[in-house]
Amino acid sequence: MSVASEIRVPLQDRFARELPEMGVRWQSETIPDPQLLVLNEPLAAGLGLDASWLASPDGLRFLVGNLLPPGAVPVAQAYAGHQFGGLQPRLGDGRALLLGELSDELGRIRDLHLKGSGPTPFARGGDGLAAVGPMLREYVISEAMHALGVPTTRSLAVVATGRPVQRETLLPGAVLVRVASSHLRVGSFQYAALTRDADLLRRLADHAIARHYPAAADAEHPYRALFESVVGVQASLVAQWMLIGFVHGVMNTDNTTISGETIDYGPCAFMEAYDPDTVFSSIDHWGRYAYGNQAAIVGWNLARFAEALLPLLADDVDEGIAFAEQAFGAFQTEYDATWSSGMRTKLGLPADVDAATLASLVAELLRLLRQSRVDYTSFFRQLGRAARGDAEPARGLFIDLAGFDAWMSRWHRLGPDAESMDRANPVYIPRNHLVEEALTAATAGDLGPVRQLLDAVAAPYDERPGLERYTSPAPEDFGNYQTFCGT
Numbered sequence: 181m182s183v184a185s186e187i188r189v190p191l192q193d194r195f196a197r198e199l200p201e202m203g204v205r206w207q208s209e210t211i212p213d214p215q216l217l218v219l220n221e222p223l224a225a226g227l228g229l230d231a232s233w234l235a236s237p238d239g240l241r242f243l244v245g246n247l248l249p250p251g252a253v254p255v256a257q258a259y260a261g262h263q264f265g266g267l268q269p270r271l272g273d274g275r276a277l278l279l280g281e282l283s284d285e286l287g288r289i290r291d292l293h294l295k296g297s298g299p300t301p302f303a304r305g306g307d308g309l310a311a312v313g314p315m316l317r318e319y320v321i322s323e324a325m326h327a328l329g330v331p332t333t334r335s336l337a338v339v340a341t342g343r344p345v346q347r348e349t350l351l352p353g354a355v356l357v358r359v360a361s362s363h364l365r366v367g368s369f370q371y372a373a374l375t376r377d378a379d380l381l382r383r384l385a386d387h388a389i390a391r392h393y394p395a396a397a398d399a400e401h402p403y404r405a406l407f408e409s410v411v412g413v414q415a416s417l418v419a420q421w422m423l424i425g426f427v428h429g430v431m432n433t434d435n436t437t438i439s440g441e442t443i444d445y446g447p448c449a450f451m452e453a454y455d456p457d458t459v460f461s462s463i464d465h466w467g468r469y470a471y472g473n474q475a476a477i478v479g480w481n482l483a484r485f486a487e488a489l490l491p492l493l494a495d496d497v498d499e500g501i502a503f504a505e506q507a508f509g510a511f512q513t514e515y516d517a518t519w520s521s522g523m524r525t526k527l528g529l530p531a532d533v534d535a536a537t538l539a540s541l542v543a544e545l546l547r548l549l550r551q552s553r554v555d556y557t558s559f560f561r562q563l564g565r566a567a568r569g570d571a572e573p574a575r576g577l578f579i580d581l582a583g584f585d586a587w588m589s590r591w592h593r594l595g596p597d598a599e600s601m602d603r604a605n606p607v608y609i610p611r612n613h614l615v616e617e618a619l620t621a622a623t624a625g626d627l628g629p630v631r632q633l634l635d636a637v638a639a640p641y642d643e644r645p646g647l648e649r650y651t652s653p654a655p656e657d658f659g660n661y662q663t664f665c666g667t
């Protein structure tokens with residue numbers, strides 16, 4: 181890494197300075213000739229970065245961590261994590277690097293973070309590299325999630341390294357430049373707790389409060405307020421995943437953020453035929469992280485967060501446990517509120533429809549969707565047409581016509597609003613077969629399909645002529661879809 185005085189990017193070193201025990205100072209591998217694949221110009225502008233400069237040779241060297249402003253302190257962050265239920269006490273950024281923090285246009289602190297920038301002391305024998313396909317997958321899906329209104333880390337750029345990466349075959353290498361409210365995770369607190377350094381755990385909690393929940397600092401019990409805040413945002417987040425049919429695929433505690441943002445788009449995908457047992461990850465053999473298990477898994481991960489925070493929740497262990505158990509009630513309350521509100525909006529129902537009627541209507545609809553393996557996303561758009569009087573497209577999706585007719589009769593009597601449904605139900609999501617098509621083309625050097633897919637999912641609610649192929653589920657010959665971590 182070189183440092184250049186002409187690089188006027190106000191990169192801060194808050195994490196490195198305040199929590200030196202939580203990372204290792206490191207630098208990215210040198211990339212002699214980085215080549216820009218995609219650049220998120222609106223995000224760059226929001227961070228006060230000049231997109232034309234970022235696309236220049238010096239800007240590209242900055243994006244991959246090879247040319248940084250004076251005072252920059254890149255670190256590979258340390259964290260632990262339960263992976264598929266088993267605790268790994270020392271994970272950390274094996275192929276990633278926190279370059280530092282920036283203030284965005286609203287004055288909010290944002291991390292600038294690399295993925296695929298070379299091995300670090302946390303690499304555990306891995307090569308520390310990333311291939312073009314998985315990095316573009318994260319770019320496409322994280323930007324789609326942002327457009328859908330789901331809290332998420334975002335992608336600033338994907339830069340080709342010009343170096344091959346050995347996986348099952350040789351693949352072209354790339355670095356993803358990620359932006360996040362922070363990269364603090366439940367696993368960060370697990371790591372601090374495992375050191376048995378009470379001061380470190382307290383400083384980490386103070387850092388999280390200052391970064392994400394400043395009001396908690398004024399609470400009677402700040403660390404309890406921190407815990408309650410994280411419970412609330414994670415409950416809301418997973419409910420939003422469920423509402424759009426998103427399957428994360430690798431919900432380990434190191435992928436559960438303190439901010440409530442979605443992070444790590446590895447073996448993720450969007451469910452097509454509605455089925456709570458949907459799993460895409462090639463390594464999730466038992467369905468631990470299936471679509472229908474996601475809320476329970478987030479709750480389990482938050483229990484691990486409570487265990488890590490326990491010394492700060494109360495002086496007495498039993499009192500701390502009692503508080504954590506009581507606080508978990510808020511998880512179900514927030515989840516139910518977000519889910520019910522979201523479903524009410526997806527179905528276009530007025531606020532005066534009571535909760536019991538809504539719950540019964542949703543439960544019966546989901547049973548019918550599962551029975552007929554109806555495409556989850558397109559169904560709700562077709563239902564919007566039914567609200568306008570054209571019921572046949574939605575009706576034709578079901579095996580049990582009498583059952584669906586009875587359901588639709590109940591729904592119609594409640595006065596659904598088609599306009600509000602169209603504002604809540606996307607036309608375009610990153611369809612799995614189109615994602616694979618785009619990534620295959622990009623790996624071969626053609627970025628056209630990636631750009632077309634990005635254009636579709638950037639405005640997911642606005643139906644546009646010429647994008648019909650982006651509205652349909654995968655053809656039958658696409659087969660059972662599997663996704664991979666990319667490491």
